[in-house]
Amino acid sequence: MSSLAGRRIVLGITGGIAAYKAVEVCRQLVDAGAHVVPVMTSGGRRMVGETTFSALASEPVRTSLFDDPETPIPHTKMGQSADLILVCPATARVLSDIRTGRSADLLTATILATRAPVMVCPAMHTEMWEQPSVQENLAVLADRGVLIVPPESGRLAGGDMGHGRLAEPATVVSAVEAALGAGDMADHKVLVTAGGTREPIDAVRYVGNRSSGKQGHAVAAEAASRGAEVVLVTTQPTTAPSGVRVMPVETADEMAAVCEIEAPDATVVVMAAAVADFRPADAAGSKLKKADGAPDIVLVPTIDILATLGAAKPAGQTLVGFAAETDDLVANATDKLARKNLDLIVANDVSKPNVGFEHSTNEVVLLLAEGTRHDVPLSDKREIARAVLDAALGHLS
Ligand code: CTP
Secondary structure (H helix, E strand, O other): OOOOOOOEEEEEEOOOOOHHHHHHHHHHHHHOOOEEEEEEOHHHHHHOOHHHHHHHOOOOOEOOOOOOOOOOOHHHHHHHHOOEEEEEEEOHHHHHHHHHOOOOOHHHHHHHOOOOOEEEEEOOOHHHHOOHHHHHHHHHHHHOOOEEOOOEEEEOHHHOEEEEEOOOHHHHHHHHHHHHOOOOOOOOEEEEEEOEOOEEOOOOOEEOOOOOOHHHHHHHHHHHHOOOEEEEEEOOHHHOOOOOEEEEOOOHHHHHHHHHHHOOOOOEEEEOOEOOOEEEOOOOOOOOOHHHOOOOOOEEEOOOHHHHHHHOOOOOOEEEEEEEEOOOHHHHHHHHHHHOOOOEEEEEEOOOOOOOOOOOEEEEEEEEOOOOEEEEEEEEHHHHHHHHHHHHHHHHO
């Protein structure tokens, strides 16, 4: 599996003619399984149309710190969730801004708001490239750990020959692969379930719940970005992250059937799905008609997938369950941990604001079978995913 699978890369496109080559870089990164988040500066937008990057990348192009429909703070969201920020091409201007810590636009603000590695691919005319100011900026950036993909010699814009041409797309992609490395879960197979199951009443109606699948998807994305082979069994396949093997399911029975096949050789199983505890005993094959009156729906228990996996848990596997509670959080979760033979349970009090179902944030208590407890404060679901996998790896070691 490519070290790029599931990795989140912010691709900054600045105003150099070589921006046309960044289109190919974007495509190759996506083809290798990376999740590419494109950010264009005003100069970059003069070189290549936004539509091209929006069509090829994993998300639409972002260009501004303001008026983002999803968040008032796009730079911190992107910076915190990135595995790497790639500036390709990097103009002399952006190199200078990164050096001085100047927040001139969305891209430079994102670079300031990240702890992820930053890689720059300078491209400019030979005269600009050779300027002591540019070379000094690069030397300072290299000293600080910024990764530099050096330009090559050859034909430049306007027909000139010389040094300063953007490295070839394959070279840039190889540099990204090398920088991201194999990840600390490279030897793991992680099985994750996500979303609420839908138990049919008839051909069009179902018994379901409010789970959005966000927390399970964040665990899958995090595991993939750490190099694991990830199988994601989800009722929300359209919002599944890239770089994972997606198994779309609807019902508890379908989820159980996939888990039965995929769990035995998984090193970590994270059961984040909100599985319905009951399903209608008999689902009508066609749509029930209103004129026939209110149906009597008899509910029967579904299979407890997690308990089944716990009973058959192979040696060396870490089994993680979730407990969404409204009362006696720790006591109820501790009981589930023991009852279902789990190694770790992620407990959350869903009666608190911004916690659990449908929110992009969560606040959890991690309880391990060995008796340790770790409280994770209200954070983005990706941060929670990181803490869950860290705890699972800690349990394995
Ligand atoms: N779970 C499962 N199969 C079910 C029900 C739940 O695998 N049929 C899993 C969930 O994915 C979650 C964990 O079990 O990881 C906890 O589910 P929960 O519904 O809270 O546990 P229950 O034992 O059903 O307890 P209760 O509903 O009484 O709180």
